[in-house]
Amino acid sequence: MKQNSLRATVRARLSGLHDAEARVAHVVLDQGAQLVHLSVSDVARLAGTSASTVVRSCRRLGFGGYQELKIAAAREAPPEPRDELDPLTATVRAAQEALGGLPATLSRTDLSSAAEALSGADRVLMAATGLSGAIAVDAAYRLRALGLPVDLPPDPLTAHLAAELLPQRSVCLAISHSGATRTTVETARRARAAGAKVVTITSYASSPLAEESTWVLLGGGQDLVFGMEAVASRLAHLTIVDTLSMILLGLGGGRSERAVSASAEVTADHSY
Structure with missing residues (x-):
């Protein structure tokens, strides 16, 4: 270890x-x-x-x-004792510990299985809110840039409706630090009831969201002060998204290559 x-x-x-x-x-x-x-x-x-x-x-x-x-x-x-660290050092230390702990908590088997399900999905529904919403936006962009059909609903009501109507060869990608955000858990529950697979990125192995999941991709950070636990966990969750993207790039073959090329062209068009 x-x-x-x-x-x-x-x-x-x-x-x-x-x-x-x-x-x-x-x-x-x-x-x-x-x-x-x-x-x-x-x-x-x-x-x-x-x-x-x-x-x-x-x-x-x-x-x-x-x-x-x-x-x-x-x-x-x-x-080092937390009270002896300045805020910058404490935050950097939390980020280092969160990333350093990923190899111990993130199952390679679940990671590979989740990537294969995403690669073959007819639709990928994103489920997240609050601070995890920003990670969902990043994940949605990356998956779309790899040629996957992604749905990022703007609100929980739309997400619940989208989950109800998912075709069976779909995946719900749910992101939640605590795994206990009610709207995200409900989206995952409805997606699972519709026959979709649920891939969860979270910080805790046991949670209401984990119970609704097909695969749980586990990585998070320790608490510092009120609200700061999400700082380190977001970095860990973004790293999981990046890892999924790398695996998907290899699984996607020509589809991914064409999508990445199109993404590069669009980015270039918006640059001076």
């Missing part, structure tokens, strides 16, 4: 843990590399729970047990 992977793995699965398990996860996040000096009983005491719950929590987080988690923790570089 690479540096920053432990924190990324824990944070991505945090929302799916029960109370005691979540307390164990927070101890893991707080202690970081210092876990190598703690026994399972020490972690249980800090989390206010039992040693058996600590072991179960480790398994829920994707590790074979506490020893495997400690090995992962030993590879983590101790983070």
